[in-house]
Amino acid sequence: MQSFTQHLLDEAASPGKNLHLEHIEDEILNFGVPGGRAAINFIQSLRDMFAGEAKSKVDISVKWDGAPAIFAGIDPEDGKFFVGTKGVFAKSPKLVKSNADLDKHGYSGGLRDKLQIALKTLPSIGIKGVLQGDMMFTQADLETTSIGDEDYITFQPNTIVYAVPADSDFAKRIKAAKLGVVWHTTYSGGATLADLSASFGANVSGLKQTKNVWFEDASYRDVSGKMLFTKAETKEITRYLSRAGKVFQKIDSRALKSFLDTQDKLAGSAVGSSFKTYNNTKVRAGEKVSDPRAHTRGYVKYFEEWWKANQIDSVKQEKTKTQKTKIMKEHLRTIRKTEATIRQVIKFQSHILDAKQFIIDKLDTGARRLAKTFIKTKTGYKVTPDEGYVVVDKIKGNAVKLVDRLEFSYNNFSAIKNWDK
Numbered sequence: 308m309q310s311f312t313q314h315l316l317d318e319a320a321s322p323g324k325n326l327h328l329e330h331i332e333d334e335i336l337n338f339g340v341p342g343g344r345a346a347i348n349f350i351q352s353l354r355d356m357f358a359g360e361a362k363s364k365v366d367i368s369v370k371w372d373g374a375p376a377i378f379a380g381i382d383p384e385d386g387k388f389f390v391g392t393k394g395v396f397a398k399s400p401k402l403v404k405s406n407a408d409l410d411k412h413g414y415s416g417g418l419r420d421k422l423q424i425a426l427k428t429l430p431s432i433g434i435k436g437v438l439q440g441d442m443m444f445t446q447a448d449l450e451t452t453s454i455g456d457e458d459y460i461t462f463q464p465n466t467i468v469y470a471v472p473a474d475s476d477f478a479k480r481i482k483a484a485k486l487g488v489v490w491h492t493t494y495s496g497g498a499t500l501a502d503l504s505a506s507f508g509a510n511v512s513g514l515k516q517t518k519n520v521w522f523e524d525a526s527y528r529d530v531s532g533k534m535l536f537t538k539a540e541t542k543e544i545t546r547y548l549s550r551a552g553k554v555f556q557k558i559d560s561r562a563l564k565s566f567l568d569t570q571d572k573l574a575g576s577a578v579g580s581s582f583k584t585y586n587n588t589k590v591r592a593g594e595k596v597s598d599p600r601a602h603t604r605g606y607v608k609y610f611e612e613w614w615k616a617n618q619i620d621s622v623k624q625e626k627t628k629t630q631k632t633k634i635m636k637e638h639l640r641t642i643r644k645t646e647a648t649i650r651q652v653i654k655f656q657s658h659i660l661d662a663k664q665f666i667i668d669k670l671d672t673g674a675r676r677l678a679k680t681f682i683k684t685k686t687g688y689k690v691t692p693d694e695g696y697v698v699v700d701k702i703k704g705n706a707v708k709l710v711d712r713l714e715f716s717y718n719n720f721s722a723i724k725n726w727d728k
Contacts, residue, residue: 328697331707332659335652336583339567340560343655347555349698349707350548350662357534357669358541364701366508368525369674370694370708371489372467373441375418379429380437384499388434390425392418400500421445421486428486428519437500438509440490440522443469449482454681454688462487466719467691469678477677484521491525491697507699507706527696528675536669544665551658554651562648569641580613582606582649590716599653603646611639667709670696683723691718 331349334342349365356363379390387404394401394412401412403426409419424445444462451473452461459470460478471478481487490509497503511524536544566582573581585606589596596602614635619628642649671692681688695710 328706328708330712331663331698331709332656333583334707335563335655336567336570339563340558343555343558345705346659346707347548347551349700350544350551350659350666352700353666353698354536354541354544354548357536357666359535366699366701367527367670368491368508368697368699369527370697370710371441371443371491371525372465372694373443373489374465375421375442376439377421377425377442377488378437378439378494379425380434380494382500383497383503388430390422390429392422395500402500420447424486425488428517429488431517432514432520432522434514437494437503438490439492439494439505440488440509443487443489443521444481445486446482446484459679463683466682466715467694468681468683468688470681471678481521483518485519487521489523489525506704507697523677525697527670529673534669534673540665540669544662547658547662547665551655551662554655554658558651558655559648562645563652565641566645566648569638572638577614577618579617580610585609587716590712593713593716595713596653596657599650599657602653603649606649607639607642607646610642611635614638663709664711667692667695667711670709682718685723691715 329337331346334346336342338345352364356365375392377390378392378395379388381387382389382402382404389395389402389404391401391403401408403409403412403414403422406423406426409422414422421442425442441464443464448462448464450461452459452468452470454461454470458473460473460482461468461470462481463469471481490511492505492507493509494500494503494505508526509524511522514522570581570583578584586596588609589602614631618631618635622628622631674693676693680691680693682691691714692711694715695708697706697708699706
């Protein structure tokens with residue numbers, strides 16, 4: 308049976324797939340020792356670039372918090388323009404080339420309205436291949452909002468509220484547009500949609516600017532002119548890397564593989580008992596992991612309680628209960644045997660997290676922002692940074708995301724969304 312880890316690798320490499328982004332600190336859980344080494348290499352490349360010591364080996368883009376995902380371009384099979392969501396790569400592709408296709412594929416409500424607008428407006432900008440992006444707004448999404456003492460034109464496609472000063476030229480531009488999109492991925496090189504290969508980044512310089520469509524690529528643009536690290540900053544991030552490297556050397560690769568093999572077996576109905584799911588419960592609660600030993604023991608307890616509640620007590624037949632109990636005990640044996648390795652992995656992730664946050668903070672200081680970003684809460688609007696950044700290896704094409712998970716995930720669960728209104 309194909310492992311979950313191998314599945315992720317295949318997903319990233321498969322033509323025509325929506326590229327999957329992982330948090331940089333989770334690469335060691337996704338790919339074992341090679342993933343941990345890749346995380347270190349990504350951080351080193353960023354450090355060297357920001358220190359001015361080496362030519363950049365990575366590209367950086369901004370993660371916009373848009374929705375839904377939008378695909379648009381030319382179907383290589385018949386040369387016709389289409390729009391769609393992630394269903395364009397389904398076994399039976401849901402391509403919208405006419406209003407009749409909206410009915411054919413069962414689109415309704417707000418999503419239907421947005422796709423209809425996209426179908427009407429996007430052909431005019433001259434997409435030659437196929438692009439993927441995040442839909443940011445249609446005219447129906449734009450509101451005039453007072454935040455503090457200033458009036459803004461706002462739109463909230465997902466968690467983050469984007470706010471543009473109402474008297475600015477940019478506000479006039481988006482108020483005139485029927486659709487706003489940020490493009491971030493390019494598909495090319497195949498005779499059919501299923502054959503296309505995806506690559507991070509979108510060159511929009513050849514697209515035509517029109518009144519009806521506002522678009523942008525997701526490239527990071529430094530407007531501060533101060534993105535180079537000082538000597539003290541270079542020394543600090545090198546210290547994080549050194550700590551991560553020392554812990555990495557202590558990780559037992561065989562024990563880690565054994566633990567990850569067990570995690571692979573949890574994919575599917577038992578994914579709720581996985582280590583990554585357990586970690587996410589802490590992220591959602593806004594809790595930073597500071598004690599690797601306590602966190603590891605917490606996972607053992609969480610795993611056993613989850614299995615009893617969701618796999619054993621939830622079935623009626625004693626035979627099935629016995630089978631589930633046996634499987635749980637087998638997994639627990641592996642987890643307990645590898646506790647020392649799990650603790651080292653947690654320590655390693657902690658140092659990678661420190662380095663990641665250091666880089667995020669640096670990127671935040673220089674990013675060009677077309678709009679201010681807020682979170683809507685019960686008590687009003689709270690300033691928040693962008694969702695995060697994507698770092699792409701120019702040579703291998705691999706990519707990871709740099710997101711302040713404690714900040715953004717907490718906001719994601721606590722913020723008032725458009726559909727909560």
